[in-house]
Amino acid sequence: MKLLVFLFALSASLYAADKPNIIVVVADDLGYADVLFNQLHPKEITTPHLDSLAKQSVICRQGYVSGHVCSPTRAGLMTGRYQQKLGLYTGGEAGSGLLMSETIFPQYLKPAGYTTAQFGKWHLGPDPAWSPALRGFDEVFGFLGRGAHDYFKLDDPEDPIYRGTKVVQEKGYLTDRLGEETAAFISRNKSKPFFAYLAFNAVHAPLQAPDDEIAKFNTGNKDRDTLLAMGKRLDDAMGKIIATLKSEGVWENTLLFFISDNGGPLAQNADNTPLRGGKHTDYEGGIRVPFLVCWPAQLKPGEHLSPVISLDILPTALAAAGVTADQSFDGQNILPFLRGDTTPPPRDLFWCSGSDEGWWAVRSGDWKLVGEKGQLSLFDLSKDVSESTNLATQMPDKVAELTKRHDAWLADMAKPVKAGEKRYDMAVKEGTTPTKPKKMTKEEKQKARDMERAKKRQSPSPNATPEVPKS
Numbered sequence: 001m002k003l004l005v006f007l008f009a010l011s012a013s014l015y016a017a018d019k020p021n022i023i024v025v026v027a028d029d030l031g032y033a034d035v036l037f038n039q040l041h042p043k044e045i046t047t048p049h050l051d052s053l054a055k056q057s058v059i060c061r062q063g064y065v066s067g068h069v070c071s072p073t074r075a076g077l078m079t080g081r082y083q084q085k086l087g088l089y090t091g092g093e094a095g096s097g098l099l100m101s102e103t104i105f106p107q108y109l110k111p112a113g114y115t116t117a118q119f120g121k122w123h124l125g126p127d128p129a130w131s132p133a134l135r136g137f138d139e140v141f142g143f144l145g146r147g148a149h150d151y152f153k154l155d156d157p158e159d160p161i162y163r164g165t166k167v168v169q170e171k172g173y174l175t176d177r178l179g180e181e182t183a184a185f186i187s188r189n190k191s192k193p194f195f196a197y198l199a200f201n202a203v204h205a206p207l208q209a210p211d212d213e214i215a216k217f218n219t220g221n222k223d224r225d226t227l228l229a230m231g232k233r234l235d236d237a238m239g240k241i242i243a244t245l246k247s248e249g250v251w252e253n254t255l256l257f258f259i260s261d262n263g264g265p266l267a268q269n270a271d272n273t274p275l276r277g278g279k280h281t282d283y284e285g286g287i288r289v290p291f292l293v294c295w296p297a298q299l300k301p302g303e304h305l306s307p308v309i310s311l312d313i314l315p316t317a318l319a320a321a322g323v324t325a326d327q328s329f330d331g332q333n334i335l336p337f338l339r340g341d342t343t344p345p346p347r348d349l350f351w352c353s354g355s356d357e358g359w360w361a362v363r364s365g366d367w368k369l370v371g372e373k374g375q376l377s378l379f380d381l382s383k384d385v386s387e388s389t390n391l392a393t394q395m396p397d398k399v400a401e402l403t404k405r406h407d408a409w410l411a412d413m414a415k416p417v418k419a420g421e422k423r424y425d426m427a428v429k430e431g432t433t434p435t436k437p438k439k440m441t442k443e444e445k446q447k448a449r450d451m452e453r454a455k456k457r458q459s460p461s462p463n464a465t466p467e468v469p470k471s
């Protein structure tokens with residue numbers, strides 16, 4: 001009997017040893033072009049560690065998130081389902097709390113032998129009753145509520161940092177601390193499978209970075225310099241984590257995802273070139289983000305040019321871990337596509353932030369329809385990744401078809417938990433004439449011109465695949 005128990009324990013531990021470690025890194029408000037692995041990045045960008053990671057990853061050039069602001073995306077990421085299924089359309093709704101009755105990411109992995117940890121921003125419930133420490137994370141180091149935290153004031157009882165469920169008094173620069181804590185967790189758990197969810201608050205406001213870091217930049221815009229310094233510290237933290245994975249001997253069998261939770265906010269000088277718009281919009285600049293998947297033991301570095309979405313991360317991680325869930329997901333396991341084993345079947349992607357905000361969008365093939373307070377814009381992303389030419393007036397049938405697809409999706413979603421209706425009261429319904437096409441704002445026109453100039457300036461580096469934003 002003892003022998004049997006021993007053999008069972010041995011086989012369980014061997015089985016567990018084969019499971020990859022899983023790390024999900026979410027940057028906050030990081031601009032699409034504010035990383036070196038976007039070839040249209042502005043010249044002042046310095047993210048060498050992320051660039052090195054990208055060279056060892058599959059770069060998903062059409063990587064989307066399911067929301068255009070922080071907390072809805074996180075609700076989708078944690079559940080693998082459109083957050084609207086839970087009535088979470090806005091930042092206020094998802095930030096007020098993701099139902100405790102929902103099974104979330106770590107709760108699928110723990111029964112499979114994973115040690116789990118969350119670092120950084122939670123934003124799925126504002127007070128201790130919603131703590132990630134109470135829903136599947138063995139270790140927690142971070143803050144709960146609101147979308148932002150002071151980067152230097154880590155001992156403020158009004159806006160506490162928690163370790164587990166306990167308030168702690170911390171010192172240092174928050175981005176550095178999150179990198180250090182994640183690296184220490186990796187070292188402590190290198191001998192068994194672990195899952196780390198690292199949600200940086202960088203580069204979200206407030207604009208705060210160490211003075212000596214800011215001084216390294218000289219764009220002529222102090223705010224932009226500060227934003228870049230914040231990105232540099234995030235990059236340094238990623239460098240520390242990657243170095244730790246390598247030095248602890250677990251790099252090869254770690255599946256690491258890196259995304260931003262939404263597009264860069266233009267008001268904060270983020271750069272989303274060549275995409276239109278930014279955070280708070282359903283143009284590509286609000287929902288298409290830097291998106292890397294790295295698993296040295298299993299995935300050959302390269303590029304993936306079909307659309308993927310943050311909702312895919314949970315089902316992909318579970319497939320890698322050999323976990324079968326008793327829940328269906330809206331996301332899908334993308335490993336076969338990233339390996340190049342098979343071509344992704346067509347699928348539609350949807351966005352909606354409820355009637356109060358008035359944004360919604362659908363992508364079907366290369367076509368994308370965007371609704372903004374009842375004004376509709378239709379784009380062919382294969383020719384127009386910058387969404388500069390609205391084809392809605394010319395192609396009413398396509399508008400009607402995509403609207404119908406979005407209607408059908410929305411019918412399966414719950415009503416917003418707080419207020420308003422699922423979608424802005426559309427003036428346009430199937431079979432009626434689209435409203436006047438939306439014109440680009442002055443800033444957007446300027447951005448499109450800058451992008452064109454950047455395209456001409458840039459010539460691909462010898463080792464790089466030619467410019468991407470093919471849609």
Ligand SMILES: [Ca+2]
Binds near residue numbers: 029069204
């Ligand atoms: Ca964000």
